[in-house]
Amino acid sequence: MAVKDQDMVRKKADDTRPLDRIDRKILGVLAQDATLSFADLGTRVGLSAPAVHERVKRLKADGVIKRTVAILDGAAISKPLLAFVHVDTTGWGKTKALMALTDFPEVEEIHSATGDTCLIMKVRVTSSVALEGLLARLYDTEGVRGTRTYVALSTHLERSPQAEVSAILEDAPHIR
Amino acid sequence: MAVKDQDMVRKKADDTRPLDRIDRKILGVLAQDATLSFADLGTRVGLSAPAVHERVKRLKADGVIKRTVAILDGAAISKPLLAFVHVDTTGWGKTKALMALTDFPEVEEIHSATGDTCLIMKVRVTSSVALEGLLARLYDTEGVRGTRTYVALSTHLERSPQAEVSAILEDAPHIR
DNA sequence: ATTGAAACGACCAGGCG
């Protein structure tokens, strides 16, 4: 399983062939364990190694598989404290100053959002002291009016995007 | 890079040797790209292939590296709609009914949280219709009093836990 | 932790359904 991500060219998702059942099966497996050999992966989806290899290569080239990464344990890397920070800004978010927060490895996600807030950030820190430091840094940032912090007491589920879709949640305008 | 996750035994993070600078370097690289060969990885951290291999094996056995996965593109798998749902419950969350939501592949995260909410869920769906279906399902769940939904309009950053720690956010009680 | 060697898996070419 040594297809290098950087060898791939990112393409638009539109000009790409729709995913068939086997593609979704492959993605389902790879989203949970990307360490399988192509032979093993082939066995699981009912294809030969070169065939799966070809499909995986295509899925990467098409940008369906963005990258392959190691998932680290927050506690083990001394970041037992996970929190979501809602940020209210004066203008409409996305200023250069706010995007600079990307440089903090503690910040894992930044989204602009609807609702009674402007920006949602997911952060993982060493301690409450570090969280305070991050919030202080936030308040020093131009355009930040206020924050609301939700500390995760325990995490019951945390996984990456799954290719499968629930039948009952499926977009089915044809059913009417 | 084909060390099988399932070959590893999960150990407690405590009874484990602390991470040295090279370990963190390895984790930093692998958290961004786990497709590198051990030879390449060795070059980056200044070690030979078997030496890195040994360390990576240990990091997996110790549970520092939880798993290695393919990151899928939400839009490409027909789930362009990302949202955070705050759930207010009557009792204290974590009921069996709520944990059953794990079966929905649309649900990526579930945390109990502090703040004016009980549960925070991260969900990724096909459409607003599917989101509505998921919320309907939520309201049908016993113990759910209400929800507040924050739809992500655009995602500016989304990555997995980083091993590095910002110097200025570092826990430094010795500095006083 | 390194080197050297063996086993294994990735991946190319060519041919079939």
Add this chain to the structure above:
DNA sequence: CGCCTGGTCGTTTCAAT
């Protein structure tokens, strides 16, 4: 056109230092 078979080559991984 996509899949399979066979072969080459790079990589993982073991043993000894």
